[in-house]
Amino acid sequence: MDTHEYFMKMALDEAKKAEAMDEVPVGAVIVKDGIIISKAFNTRETDKDATCHAEMTAIKKACEILGGWRLIGCSMYVTLEPCLMCSGAILQSRIEKLYIGAMDPKTGAAGSVLNAFEDYWFHHKCEVYAGILQEECSNILKEFFRKKRAK
Amino acid sequence: MDTHEYFMKMALDEAKKAEAMDEVPVGAVIVKDGIIISKAFNTRETDKDATCHAEMTAIKKACEILGGWRLIGCSMYVTLEPCLMCSGAILQSRIEKLYIGAMDPKTGAAGSVLNAFEDYWFHHKCEVYAGILQEECSNILKEFFRKKRAK
Numbered sequence: 001m002d003t004h005e006y007f008m009k010m011a012l013d014e015a016k017k018a019e020a021m022d023e024v025p026v027g028a029v030i031v032k033d034g035i036i037i038s039k040a041f042n043t044r045e046t047d048k049d050a051t052c053h054a055e056m057t058a059i060k061k062a063c064e065i066l067g068g069w070r071l072i073g074c075s076m077y078v079t080l081e082p083c084l085m086c087s088g089a090i091l092q093s094r095i096e097k098l099y100i101g102a103m104d105p106k107t108g109a110a111g112s113v114l115n116a117f118e119d120y121w122f123h124h125k126c127e128v129y130a131g132i133l134q135e136e137c138s139n140i141l142k143e144f145f146r147k148k149r150a151k
Numbered sequence: 152m153d154t155h156e157y158f159m160k161m162a163l164d165e166a167k168k169a170e171a172m173d174e175v176p177v178g179a180v181i182v183k184d185g186i187i188i189s190k191a192f193n194t195r196e197t198d199k200d201a202t203c204h205a206e207m208t209a210i211k212k213a214c215e216i217l218g219g220w221r222l223i224g225c226s227m228y229v230t231l232e233p234c235l236m237c238s239g240a241i242l243q244s245r246i247e248k249l250y251i252g253a254m255d256p257k258t259g260a261a262g263s264v265l266n267a268f269e270d271y272w273f274h275h276k277c278e279v280y281a282g283i284l285q286e287e288c289s290n291i292l293k294e295f296f297r298k299k300r301a302k
Binding site for chain 2: 047048049050051052053056060067069070083084085086089113
């Protein structure tokens with residue numbers, strides 16, 4: 001397991017926490033200099049808050065821990081391609097590298113429905129790498145929705 | 152002053168609170184059935200949090216007050232065209248109507264740099280109306296940045 005897979009595995013562990021709470025299983029971690037700064041999972045239903053996606057909560061925690069709104073030198077690992085809101089927050093917070101597990105053809109904003117990370121759009125650049133532990137990240141979601149439909 | 156101008160005036164009052172704290176002066180209010188549900192202003196510097204734009208905080212407050220993440224029947228009035236993050240959050244929270252004061256040619260995602268509200272993108276539709284008290288909403292920002300440059 002390489003470094004990227006290691007951190008994505010941590011994000012997957014977060015996604016499992018969401019699953020245990022009957023939330024759509026998405027997890028995110030933010031890393032700086034090889035150290036995990038924050039971890040979070042989707043809590044939209046539990047917190048009754050549309051903004052509580054894993055990425056948003058991870059960003060809020062990282063800002064608090066690092067003491068500023070610019071997450072310079074930080075990378076995010078997220079199990080699912082971020083939506084528009086989360087992609088915007090990743091850019092706003094100046095995260096420098098984004099590692100994605102599974103793509104989201106329905107609402108993903110890092111290349112699927114649109115690409116928020118294309119260089120015409122925002123003054124800050126964030127490099128995007130997709131497909132880290134793709135199968136595991138995709139399977140946890142597929143299984144979640146399969147069980148939902150079977151209910 | 153019509154109803155839309157009345158609510159935009161309330162958003163402008165929020166922007167003035169941001170200005171008083173040396174924050175980029177942007178304010179937002181969320182309205183349902185003619186009643187203000189939440190009000191907020193940009194606190195990115197004060198809260199040291201990249202996600203603390205006026206719209207995000209107004210959405211979080213409205214979700215808390217209404218007790219759910221879906222802001223059905225709600226309208227948002229915001230003094231400046233929302234960025235990508237906030238446009239995404241407006242769609243995620245199912246806000247139905249968005250009233251904008253001034254447009255933001257640099258990072259606005261409701262028609263300027265891109266249009267997050269175009270119907271190809273997201274299953275939820277939000278109607279967008281721009282130009283409510285445009286001059287006042289624009290002037291408070293221009294004056295803020297003029298003073299910054301003069302320092």
